[in-house]
Amino acid sequence: MAGAVAAVLGLLLLLGSPGASTGPPRDSLREELLLSPLPSGDLAATFQFRARWDSELHREGVSHYRLFPKALGQLISKYLVRELHLSLTQGFWRTRTWGQPYLQAPAGAELWVWFQDSVTDVDKAWKELSNILSGIFCASLNFIDSTNTVTPTASFKPLGLANVTDHHLLRYAVLPREVVCTENLTPWKKLLPCGSKAGLAVLLKAERLFHSSYHSQAVHIRPICRDASCLSVSWELRQTLTVVFDTFSIGQGKRDWSLFKMFSRTITEACPLASESKIYVDISSKTQENELLEVTPLPLSVHEASVQGDRRTYAVYDLLSPSLFNVSRSLNVQLKWKRPQDSLDLSTPVLHAQRYVSGYGLQTGEISTLIYNTHPYRAFPVILLETVPWYLRLYVHTLVITTKGKENKPSYIHYQPAQDRRRPHLLEMLIQLPANSVTKITIQFERALLKWTEYTPDPNHGFYVSPSVLSALVPSVIAMKAEDAEQSPLFTSLFPSSDGSSYFVRLYTEPLLVNLPTPDFSMPYNVICLTCTVVAVCYGSFYNLLTRTFHVEEPSRGGLAKRLANIIRKVRGVPPL
Amino acid sequence: MAAALPAPRWLPAAAALLWACCGLAATDGIQDQAEQFFRSGHTNNWAVLVCTSRFWFNYRHVANTLSVYRSVKRLGIPDSHIVLMLADDMACNPRNPKPATVFSHKNMELNVYGDDVEVDYRSYEVTVENFLRVLTGRIPPSTPRSKRLLSDDRSNILIYMTGHGGNGFLKFQDSEEITNVELADAFEQMWQKRRYNELLFIIDTCQGASMYERFYSPNIMALASSQVGEDSLSHQPDLGIGVHLMDRYTFYVLEFLEEIHPASQTNMNDLFQVCPRSLCVSTPGHRTDLFHRDPQNVLITDFFGSVRKVEITTQTVALDPNLVGLETRVPSDEMATEPLKYAEQLPVAQIIHQKPKQKDWHPPGGFILGLWALIIMVFFKTYGIKHMKYIF
Numbered sequence: 017m018a019g020a021v022a023a024v025l026g027l028l029l030l031l032g033s034p035g036a037s038t039g040p041p042r043d044s045l046r047e048e049l050l051l052s053p054l055p056s057g058d059l060a061a062t063f064q065f066r067a068r069w070d071s072e073l074h075r076e077g078v079s080h081y082r083l084f085p086k087a088l089g090q091l092i093s094k095y096l097v098r099e100l101h102l103s104l105t106q107g108f109w110r111t112r113t114w115g116q117p118y119l120q121a122p123a124g125a126e127l128w129v130w131f132q133d134s135v136t137d138v139d140k141a142w143k144e145l146s147n148i149l150s151g152i153f154c155a156s157l158n159f160i161d162s163t164n165t166v167t168p169t170a171s172f173k174p175l176g177l178a179n180v181t182d183h184h185l186l187r188y189a190v191l192p193r194e195v196v197c198t199e200n201l202t203p204w205k206k207l208l209p210c211g212s213k214a215g216l217a218v219l220l221k222a223e224r225l226f227h228s229s230y231h232s233q234a235v236h237i238r239p240i241c242r243d244a245s246c247l248s249v250s251w252e253l254r255q256t257l258t259v260v261f262d263t264f265s266i267g268q269g270k271r272d273w274s275l276f277k278m279f280s281r282t283i284t285e286a287c288p289l290a291s292e293s294k295i296y297v298d299i300s301s302k303t304q305e306n307e308l309l310e311v312t313p314l315p316l317s318v319h320e321a322s323v324q325g326d327r328r329t330y331a332v333y334d335l336l337s338p339s340l341f342n343v344s345r346s347l348n349v350q351l352k353w354k355r356p357q358d359s360l361d362l363s364t365p366v367l368h369a370q371r372y373v374s375g376y377g378l379q380t381g382e383i384s385t386l387i388y389n390t391h392p393y394r395a396f397p398v399i400l401l402e403t404v405p406w407y408l409r410l411y412v413h414t415l416v417i418t419t420k421g422k423e424n425k426p427s428y429i430h431y432q433p434a435q436d437r438r439r440p441h442l443l444e445m446l447i448q449l450p451a452n453s454v455t456k457i458t459i460q461f462e463r464a465l466l467k468w469t470e471y472t473p474d475p476n477h478g479f480y481v482s483p484s485v486l487s488a489l490v491p492s493v494i495a496m497k498a499e500d501a502e503q504s505p506l507f508t509s510l511f512p513s514s515d516g517s518s519y520f521v522r523l524y525t526e527p528l529l530v531n532l533p534t535p536d537f538s539m540p541y542n543v544i545c546l547t548c549t550v551v552a553v554c555y556g557s558f559y560n561l562l563t564r565t566f567h568v569e570e571p572s573r574g575g576l577a578k579r580l581a582n583i584i585r586k587v588r589g590v591p592p593l
Numbered sequence: 594m595a596a597a598l599p600a601p602r603w604l605p606a607a608a609a610l611l612w613a614c615c616g617l618a619a620t621d622g623i624q625d626q627a628e629q630f631f632r633s634g635h636t637n638n639w640a641v642l643v644c645t646s647r648f649w650f651n652y653r654h655v656a657n658t659l660s661v662y663r664s665v666k667r668l669g670i671p672d673s674h675i676v677l678m679l680a681d682d683m684a685c686n687p688r689n690p691k692p693a694t695v696f697s698h699k700n701m702e703l704n705v706y707g708d709d710v711e712v713d714y715r716s717y718e719v720t721v722e723n724f725l726r727v728l729t730g731r732i733p734p735s736t737p738r739s740k741r742l743l744s745d746d747r748s749n750i751l752i753y754m755t756g757h758g759g760n761g762f763l764k765f766q767d768s769e770e771i772t773n774v775e776l777a778d779a780f781e782q783m784w785q786k787r788r789y790n791e792l793l794f795i796i797d798t799c800q801g802a803s804m805y806e807r808f809y810s811p812n813i814m815a816l817a818s819s820q821v822g823e824d825s826l827s828h829q830p831d832l833g834i835g836v837h838l839m840d841r842y843t844f845y846v847l848e849f850l851e852e853i854h855p856a857s858q859t860n861m862n863d864l865f866q867v868c869p870r871s872l873c874v875s876t877p878g879h880r881t882d883l884f885h886r887d888p889q890n891v892l893i894t895d896f897f898g899s900v901r902k903v904e905i906t907t908q909t910v911a912l913d914p915n916l917v918g919l920e921t922r923v924p925s926d927e928m929a930t931e932p933l934k935y936a937e938q939l940p941v942a943q944i945i946h947q948k949p950k951q952k953d954w955h956p957p958g959g960f961i962l963g964l965w966a967l968i969i970m971v972f973f974k975t976y977g978i979k980h981m982k983y984i985f
Contacts, residue, residue, distance in 0.1 A: 106685065144735045151737020154711050156718055158736075170944045178936040197685035198693050199712040222708055226685055226693040246932040397941050427945045446944055472717060473647055473766040489939045512935035520938040537768070 043069040043083040045209055045290045047216045048506045050330075051349070052298035055363070056113040057264065058229065059273050063216060063257040064506040065208055070242055070250045074132065083289060084253060085207040087152055088237060092251070095141045098185075099130040099174050103234035104155060106196040106226065107260070108526055111368040116324050116490075118507050119256060121232045122483040122524040125155055125194035130174050131185045142187045154199040156191070163406065164482070165189040166442045169430045171401045171487045175511065176238030177249060190403065192480035192527040196231065198222040204233050207255060215287025215335070216295075219279040220257065230260040254506070274350035282346040286335035293335040296505060297349060300328040312350045313343065321508055324519050325366070325492025330505075366391045366490050367398065367449075371483075371525035378463060378533040381408075385457040385484060385525065389449040391491065396518070397427070397448050398488040400457065404441040404481055406434035407464040407532060414460040417445075419453050436464075449488075463532050471534065481528040489518040635749040635790045638899045639742060640665050640675045643724060645756030645765045647681040652836040653827050655683045656697045657755045657797055657843040659705040664850040665751065669899035676727055676742055678714035680756075680766050690834060697839050697847065699831040713740050721771045728752075729782045746787035751795070751896045755843065758798030760821055761806075777807040784810040791884070793896040797842050799824040802878040814861070814884045814891070818842030818868075819875035826874050841873045855898050861888035 050062040069084040073093050081089055091097065103121035111117065127146060135141055142165065150157035169183050201222055205212045212220055225231055236254040261278050263271050276282050286293035296319065297311055315331035316339065322328070333340060333349065340347060368388050375381035387398060404410055412431055417424045428446040432439070449455055496516040511520045574582075574593070582592040642665070644658035662677055684695050684706045695706040714723060726732050727742050744750055756763055762770040783789055794815040796804050801817030808815065818825040818840065827837035828844045839847075845868040853859060865879050865888070881888050937943075957965075 147735040148737055151739045154713065154715070154739075156715050159717070169947065173938050173940075174936045175938075176935065177933045179933060181936050195682040195685055195716065197682055198706060198708065199710050199715075202709055202711060222693040223691075227691070241933065246934070249933065397939070399939065399944070427941075428947070446941065473768040487939060511938060 043067060043071075045083050045287065046292040046506060047287060047290050048293075049216050049219075049295045050118075050298070050505070050507050051295070051351075053271075053273075053351070054114045054260070056110075057271055058114065058260050058262055059278070060114070060230075060258065060260045061278065062118060062259075062507060063220070063255075065217070065255040066506055067209065067253045068240070068250055069253075070248075072249060073251055083209045084251065088207065088235070088253060091145070091148060091152075092237065095145050096132040096135045097129055097145070097237070098132050098178070098239065099176050100127075100237040101129070101175075101234070102127045102149060102153070102157075103232060104153070104194065104196045104200050105230075105232040107228070107230035107232075109230055109232075109260075109524075111365055111523060112370075114260065115363075116365045116367070116521060117258075117523075118324075119234070119258070119510050120522065120524055121234055121258075122190055122192070122485075123527050124190060124192040124480075124482075125157060125196075126188075126190045127157060127160065128172055128186065128188040130178075131187075133180060133182065133185060135185065138185060138187065146189070153203050155194060155196075159191060160189045162438055164191065164403070164440055166403050166432075166440060168401055168442070168444060170428065170444055170446065171399050171485055174238070175236070176240055176252070177246075188403075190482040192482050196233070197226065201225065201233065204235070204255065204257075207235070209289045210287035214285055215290060215293055216283065217287070218283065219275065219281050221279060221281060224279050225257075225259055227265075228259050228261050230258065232259075233257045254510075270353075272350070272352045275348050282348040283335065284346045285341070290336070294505070295333040295335070295347075295349060296330040296507075297333075297351065298328060299331050300326075308354055310352050310354060312352070313347070316340065319505065321505065322492075322494055322496040323508055324521070325490065325494060325496070327494055364388075364390050367486070367488055367521060367523065369484075369486055369523055369525050371528065373481075373528045373530055375460075378531060380460060380462050381530065382414075382458055382460045383481070383528065387447070387449060387455045387457070387486065389451060389453050389455070391451055393451050394491040395448060395450045396488060396491055397446055398486050400443075400445050400447060401485040401487075402441070402443040403484075404434070404443070404461070405479070406436055406438070406440055407466060407479070408441075408461040408481065408530065409434070409464055410441050410443070410459055410461045412443075412459070415443075415457070416459075417447065417455065417457045419450055419455045424448070424455060463530070465533060468535065468537075468540075471537075475532070475534045478529040478531045481530060483524040483527045486523040486525070488521055488523075490521050491518045492516075634747065635895065636747040636900060637744070638670050638674060638749050638751070638896070639744045640670055640751040640753070641678075641727065641742060642675065643678045643719065643752075643754045643756075645680050645719065645754065645763060647766045649681075649683070649686055649688045650836055651681070651756075652683050652695070652834070653839050654755045655679055655681065656695050656705060656839050658753065659695050659710070660697050660703075660839070660843060660847045661753050661795075661850075662710070663705050663707065664847065664853075665897055668850075668853065668894060668897050669855050669901070670897075671899070672711045673739065674899070675711075676714070676740065677710075677712050678719045678724065678727075679712050679716075680719040681716060688835075696831065696834065697844070699829050699838060701831070701833065711739065717766075719766060721765050721769050721775075724765075724771070725775070725779050728779045728788075730786065730788060742788070744788050747790050748788070749791045749793070749896055749900075750789045751793050753795045753797075754804075755797040755840070758796070758800060758804065760800050760803045763796070763798055763804060773804045773807045776804060777809060780808060780813060781810045784812075791895070795846075797825060797840050801825065802880075805880050808880070808883060811883055812885060813880075814888070815880040816864070817878045818873070820878050823875040842868050842875070842877060845872060850893075850897065853893050853897065855894060857892075857894065859893045861891040861893065864893060 044067070046066045048064045050064075052060050052062075054060055067083045071078060073089065074096065078089060078093065092100070103126045105121040105123050105126075108123055109117050109120045127149065129142065129145060131138055131141060139162070143161065146157045146160040149155075166188055167183060167186055168188055172186060172188055173181060201220065205217060205220060208217050210217060212218060234256045236256070238252055239249045240252045242248045242250040261273070263273055297315070299309065299311060311331050315333055316337065317332045317334070319330045319332050320327065321330065333347065335347070366389065369385060371383065371385045373381055373383055383404070385400065387400070389395070417426060424447060426445040426447045428444075430442070430444040432442040434441045443459075447455060496519065578593055585592050642658050642662050644654045646654040658677070658679060662675065665675060666672070683689060684693050691701065693706065694701070694704045697703050697705045727740070730742065732741055742750075754763060756765070758764060762772045764770045780792065783792075789812070791812045792814070794805060794813060796816070797818040798804075800819060800821050800823065802820045805815035805817060819842075826841050828839045828841045830837045846864075849864065849867045865877075868877050870876050884891075
C-alpha cells in the first residue's frame with residue numbers, strides 16, 4: 017500500500033510539474049505595535065497584523081493556505097466578497113480628550129461588506145455570511161437581519177481596489193448591544209499565523225486588555241495593488257486591536273508606563289513567520305526644546321511621518337534586528353516623563369461630534385447631534401449617516417440643521433423611511449461645516465409599542481440606537497506626501513490617500529439608550545387567574561341554581577354527643593340544641 | 594553466595610508452575626482492562642453546558658457552568674464538541690471589579706473563565722427554542738458548526754444545566770421556562786433519531802430532581818442537586834466581588850473532578866456520593882433505572898473525558914520533500930492591461946449629482962387593487978357600462 021501511495025504521489029508530481037513552475041503564491045506577514053500617549057494622560061496601544069497574499073482568490077482554485085487563514089479565505093471565495101470589515105468594540109473613543117483616532121469603531125459589533133458584482137442575491141449572501149462569522153468569532157452576529165441592515169448610498173466607499181462602486185452591493189449593520197469579551201479575542205488570536213505564542217501577540221492577554229477604557233478588535237479584508245504598477249491584485253488581511261489604558265490605574269498615579277505594567281508581559285522574540293516586526297513609540301513631545309520624556313531602551317532609529325495632518329516623530333524598535341536582544345533577552349519598552357506636565361498638549365481635534373437624546377416621558381423624544389469644526393479658517397463637508405430602529409418613528413419634517421444660528425441646508429439628503437418590523441430608518445446627509453463652528457442637527461421621534469414577545473428578557477435596560485457615522489475629508493495643516501504603502505508603517509496606510517492636502521477620517525458618535533414603554537409581563541398570568549375565578553364563581557353559582565333541587569329533611573334525633581351536650585346545657589340552664 | 598544446599602528437584606517445576614499461574618493472572622488483568630476499555634461502546638464525547646440565568650446577581654450560575662466547562666476541557670473534550678450556552682456575560686460585565694475573570698473560589702483563587710474560552714450561544718440566544726433545537730438537531734441551515742450538536746449513535750453526551758428552577762420547570766432568562774415533560778420529549782426525539790449512545794444529565798437548581806422524573810428514554814442517567822421541595826443553596830460570597838460565587842453542589846462536584854485525570858478509573862458511584870447532606874444542606878438525587886449498565890462499571894471519564902481510539906500502524910509512507918503546491922495558475926495574458934485604482938473616499942461632486950436609485954417596480958398590492966376595483970365598480974354602477982369605451 018505504501019508503494020501504491022508513493023506511485024500516486026510521483027504521478028501527481030509529474031503531472032503537476034509543468035504548471036507549477038512559478039511556485040505557490042507568495043504571502044507575507046507584517047506586525048506592528050504603535051504606542052502613543054494621548055493628550056489626556058492615557059496611553060493608546062494599536063496592534064496591527066497584516067497578512068498579504070498575492071493570489072487571485074476568485075479566479076483560482078486555492079487549496080493551500082499558509083499565512084492567510086483558511087476560514088476567511090474560504091469565506092471570501094464562497095460568498096464572492098470584495099471587502100469585509102468586522103469590528104468588535106467595548107467602550108467609546110473620546111475624541112475630544114484623546115484626539116483623532118487612527119481607525120475608530122463603534123461600540124458593539126459593526127459589519128460592512130462589499131460584494132462582487134457577480135453576486136445574484138446580495139441579501140441571502142449577507143445573511144449567510146453574518147451567520148458564518150458569528151460562528152467564527154463567537155459573537156451574536158446572527159442577530160443581523162433586515163431590521164438592522166442598511167445600504168448606505170454615499171458613505172462607506174470601498175477601502176480597497178474598486179472599479180465599480182454600485183452601492184446596492186454594499187451592506188452595513190451595527191449591533192450596539194454586543195458584548196466583547198475573551199471569547200471574541202480567542203478566535204481572533206487564532207487567526208494569526210504565530211497565534212499568541214511568538215511575536216507581538218504574546219502581549220495580548222485578556223485580563224489586561226479588558227481592564228481598559230477602550231478595547232476594539234477588527235478584521236479588515238480588502239484587495240490591494242500588488243506592486244507600484246497596480247496591474248494585479250493581492251489580498252490583504254489586517255487584524256487590528258486598539259486598547260486605551262488608563263495610566264493612573266496602571267502607573268499608580270504617575271504617568272510613566274512600560275510594556276510590563278500595561279500587559280504584564282514582555283516581548284522575547286519576533287514572530288518567525290513575519291517579514292517585518294516593529295514597535296513604534298510616539299515621542300513627538302520630545303522634539304520640543306526641553307526634553308519632556310525619556311524612552312528606554314534607547315531606540316535604534318527614529319522615524320518621522322506626517323500622520324493626520326500632523327508631523328510626528330516615532331522611536332522605532334525593530335524586533336528582527338539582532339542587536340535589539342543583545343543586552344537582555346526580553347524587551348520592555350519604558351517611558352518616563354522627566355517633568356510633570358501641567359499644561360498638556362490639549363489641542364482639540366479638528367472634527368469631533370456628540371449625540372444625545374432629549375425629551376421627557378415615554379412617548380416622544382428628540383435626537384440631537386452636535387458636530388464641531390475647530391479648524392480656524394477651512395470649511396469642509398461631512399457625510400452623516402444615521403440608522404434608527406423602526407420602533408422610534410422619526411418625523412422628518414422636524415429635521416432642523418443649524419450652524420451659528422442660521423439654517424444650514426445639506427447638499428445631499430437621502431432618507432429611507434422605516435417599515436415596521438422590516439427595515440430601519442436611514443438618513444444620510446452631506447453637510448458643509450463652516451470654519452470654527454458648531455452644527456446642530458435635531459430630529460424628533462415617537463416611540464412605538466412593541467408586541468409582547470418582541471421585548472428582550474431585560475426590557476427595562478432600554479433599547480439601543482446605533483451610533484451615527486461621520487465621514488469627512490479633513491484639511492491638514494501641513495502637506496502630506498503620498499508614501500509608498502509597502503515602506504511606510506502600517507498605521508499610515510489604513511485609508512488610501514488621494515492627495516496630500518487632506519486626510520480621510522471616519523468618526524462614530526455614542527450609541528443612545530432609549531426606554532420604550534414596557535408592559536407588565538405578569539399581566540397574562542393575572543388575567544388568566546382573574547378570568548378563571550370570575551368564570552368559576554359565576555358559572556358555578558348559575559349551574560347550582562339551575563340544577564340543584566331542594567327537599568325538606570327530617571331533623572334527626574341527634575347522636576350521643578348531642579344528648580350529652582343537652583344534658584350539660586340543661587344543668588347550666590341554657591336552651592337545648 | 595555459593596549455594597551450599599543442593600536445590601530440591603521439585604523446585605524448578607514449582608517455580609515454573611508458580612510463574613505460569615502468575616502469568617495467567619496477569620493476562621487476566623490485562624484482558625480485564627482491555628475489556629473495560631471497550632465496555633461502554635461509545636466512540637466520541639459531546640457536552641452541552643447551559644446556564645440559564647441573566648443579571649449580575651446570578652454570577653454563580655455562570656461560574657457553575659464555566660467550572661464544568663473547564664473540567665471537561667481539561668479531561669479531553671475539545672471545543673468543537675462542546676456547546677456552551679451562557680445567558681449573560683459576567684466576565685466583562687461593567688460590575689465586575691476584575692474584568693475578563695470569573696472566579697469560583699473566594700479570595701479569587703481559581704479563574705474558571707481562563708484565556709481560551711469559546712461561548713457558542715451568548716446572551717439573548719439562550720432560549721428554550723434554541724436549546725431544544727440544539728438537542729434535536731433541527732437547526733436552520735446557515736447555523737455554523739460550532740453551534741450544532743453533531744452527535745451520532747455512538748456519542749456519549751453530558752448535559753449540564755443550572756439556573757433557577759421549581760417543581761417541574763427550569764426558568765430561562767427570567768422570561769420563559771422549560772418543563773420536565775418538554776425535556777423528556779426532547780430526549781426521546783434524540784433517542785428516536787439515534788443521536789446519543791448514553792446520556793448523563795446533571796442539573797443544579799432548586800428542586801432539581803423534578804426535572805428528571807419524566808424521562809422515559811433508555812440509556813439516560815441523571816443527577817440533581819436537590820429533591821422536590823428542597824432548595825439548592827449557594828456556597829460562599831466573595832466580599833470583593835459582592836455576589837455568591839458558586840452553588841454548593843457544583844462546588845463539591847468541581848472539587849471531585851479536580852482529582853480526576855484522563856486515565857482515572859473512578860466510577861459513577863463515587864459521583865453519587867459527592868456532596869452529602871451535611872455539606873450541601875439539600876439532598877442530591879440520582880436516577881439510574883433507565884441506564885442499562887451498572888453505575889459501578891461506568892467511568893467518570895466516559896462522560897467527562899473524551900475517547901480517542903488510536904490505531905497504530907507499522908507501514909510507512911514516504912513523503913517527497915520536493916513536492917510543490919499544485920495549483921492552477923492564471924495565464925499571464927489575462928491580467929489587467931490598465932492599472933487598477935482605489936476608490937475615492939468622499940467624492941463630493943459625484944455624491945451631490947447622484948441620481949436617486951431607481952426603485953424596483955413592484956406590482957400593486959392587494960389593497961390597491963381592491964380599492965381600484967371598488968372605485969371602478971361604483972363608477973359603472975352609477976353611470977352605466979357605455980362609458981367603458983372611453984376608458985379603454
